[in-house]
Amino acid sequence: MSNVKRGYIRPLDLKNGQVDMTHGSGGRAMAQLIEELFLAAFDNEFLRQMNDQASFHIPAGRMVMATDSHVVSPLFFPGGDIGCLSVHGTINDVAMAGAVPLYLSASFILEEGFPLADLARIVESMAAASRIAGVPIVTGDTKVVERNKGDGVFITTTGIGVVPHGVNISGDRARPGDAIIVSGTVGDHGVAILSVRENLSFGTSIQSDTAALHGLVAAMIAAVPGIHVLRDPTRGGLATTLNEIARQSGVGMTLREIDLPIRTEVRAACEFLGLDPLYSANEGKLVAFCRQEDADVLLAAMHGHPLGQDAAVIGEVVEDDHHFVQMDTAFGGRRIVDWLTGEQLPRIC
């Protein structure tokens, strides 16, 4: 053991400190930020090696890889924050191929002046989400941009996973006759975020549904290995996701409004603002397509998982050259459920 005494470095001031340009310069300050904050929180054997990359063996099979950038505003919202969201989002993208997520990377773009206390809170939240999900963050990167050139913090995560043998899940596999199942109430995340936007704050008990769905997916695949399509309806909401799948698979869909699980609080908030819950984002829900004869078994498996208790069959796939998603309204009429145009906007009059 060396007798050389290590020079004193004042620990990071996680209470009142701020991110400054030196934290991204590649020097000691950056090393300190990584060691005292990121390594301490994400601690695992890969990070401890202190290399610029993670090295690991992988099980045999088909691999999937997904990446997702997170730029949410505000950074902290009811039911979550950008940290856990960035872990859940990428795990879910990997899981929607039916894959078992294995490892994550995380890349941070920090804005000069960002409070270290907020950063610590975000990193702790990521660490907890990664620990609970059992998917370690094995490599990462940090950059700092000048004040006013970022929005506090942007986080990009990338994930890899392996698809179990015999599973073939893809957005182009919806077939006429397939049942369409959603795993729970739709629109929660979007409304939770809106409720704390600076210029639109309103009182509500709605929480973001942010959650990692790979456990639910594993239970679903165990019950019905032949699931055709899985997707998490994030930005653009359920409506936009269904339109994407309709186009990819070259099919149409009919939904029954009466069967859509939507929380009363979410419906009320959307009603008040002139928005539609079908276009409001979700961060802990999935939509599944399977053969009609498998639907009951799949639904039962979903109901048996904590994240699928409100799962419901909401419609079916039909032949349609126009790839329209249509809905029988609770009112007794029929309408198109179209792609989201631009951003959802409250009505004026």
Add this chain to the structure above:
Amino acid sequence: MKYIDEFRDGALARKLAADIRREAHPDRNYGLMEFCGGHTHAIFRYGVQGLLPDNINMIHGPGCPVCVLPIGRVDSAIELAHSPNVILCTYGDMLRVPGSNRVSLLKAKAGGADVRMIYSSADALKIAQENPDQQVVFFAIGFETTTPPTAVAILQAATMGLANFSVFSNHVLTPAAISAIMGSGEARVDGVVGPAHVSTVIGSRPYELFAEQYHMPVVIAGFEPLDVMQAILMLVRQLNEGRAEVENEFTRAVTRDGNLKAQSLVAEVFELRKTFEWRGLGWVPDSGLQIREKYAVYDAEKRFELPYQSVADHPACECSAIIRGVKKPLDCKVFGTVCTPDNPIGSCMVSSEGACAAYYTYGRYKAHE
């Protein structure tokens, strides 16, 4: 949702549909104009048209605030937004309406102009307070529903002495628009489903004049689908009985006199313009509001000396005829081809309250049936 679900009840809708079917004479046509985009939206979103007999023809009226704003006014707003040191605030839908050369405020924003989407006039005031070194202009649009909040913003600015706040007023009046449509005689309208939210402010009295003048039944109706269907039934009954009265289906929110407090706020701040240009209707006398001399320092048109330049619509766009109730969206050659909600040519394709956007978003499967 209490007080909402009751007005979307499918069983009641079927009963109303049966009543309408029974009472509408099969040998006559009923051309009914729903004035408001809110009604148009409800009709499409809930599939009301599909529940009506074929001889009830819904004609979509001009009551969509962004649809009726002429290109010249959009151009003025874009010019304002590009002025140095100006923050332009407006409601969301307005950002996407194309002006000349298909440039919208959204594109102006991408090009560096400081354009902010706001949810209420109070947001614009707040932005003015937070940016004392910049000129904050509220691009105010809308019918009588949105005018009182603009009046309040101006009065509050006056109280606070906010020197960097002004309003580009484009507020317009509903009764003038209805009279212009009736007066032209172009559209075959037998009865009018009258505005919901507008009438909460102005009351039902202002419609009495033209109901009598044009022998035109009017039923003021809420924006829920059962409201619209009930109003249709009431109009069918009036027409069958040869009556032309103003009836109020929306009694839970509308009185004959309306909201007197809101009216007095508007009267304090605004006065009639001699004439105002509308998309579709052209120049309509006494149809728009301008800021009174007393509050002239808050009038962006005066502060920035904005000249007005009238601009013709895109030649292929049928918005004008659609706003007048003369044509339907499917009669337009560019509907759904060159003109879509993502790439609108005309204003009717922009707002969810516009007839083209409603057809496209909710109803275009019918075109393929």
